[in-house]
Amino acid sequence: MMKNIRKYAGISPEIHDSAYVDDSAVIIGKVFIAENASIWCNSVARGDVSYIKIGKNSNVQDLTMLHVTHSNPGRTEETPLIIGDNVTIGHNCCLHACTLANNVFIGMGTTILDNAYIESNVMIGAGSLVPQGKRLESGYLYFGNPVKQIRKLSESEIEHIAYSAQHYVKIAKSHR
Structure with a gap:
């Protein structure tokens, strides 16, 4: 196994043969990368205390950080990071234990926090912050810190x- 793709607690990442992972990206532990997905320069996907799933044809651009949340006191479940199919995540984003449905576009420098849910057909403008637990409705452009619904797409x-x-x-x- 390559040094930048490594096991954690005995669990290796599962990367489809058609996926592209740049040599400078780091993929650790419970990370599942589907067909034709791509992980670009200096990005990190650390599936240590829960899992990360990256869907078909999705791309995680340069300098993006993907991580998860462990079960906290009073909670027994893990909080994974789930990225659907046909998702574009712009450069220098931070996604933490959230869910992105299919066909989502995340602008550069955006942060999405724990338990946020991004429905299908959503665009988030560059530099936005999606707070914990926020749900973004399908078919809209969102922007801001914190993010606000701007207009219909x-x-x-x-x-x-x-x-x-x-x-x-x-x-x-x-x-490749």
Whole structure:
């Protein structure tokens, strides 16, 4: 196993053969990376106290940190990080124990905290903060610190989310 892809507590990451993980990215423990997903330069996915699941055709861009939450006193369940299919996560983001449904676009420098839930067909503007437990409704653009619903997405913006994911699938193939 490569030094940057390593076991934690005897559990190895599971990375689909078609996925691309840059040599500088670090993948640790209970991390599941699906078909055609890509993890870019200097990103970290640390699945130590729960698991991380990255869906098909999703991309995690440079300098992004993915982590999870352990069970706290009074809670018995772990809080994983789940990223759906066709998700684009911009450069330098921090996602912690949250869920992103399919077809989501996260702008650069965004932070999404524990138990936040991002529904399908959502765009979040660069530099936003999604607070703990916040749910973002499908079909809208969100922006701010803390994030606020700005306006309904156009059909072309929703199509762009899917385009972005497919574009990164192509770029990853050329990097392989």
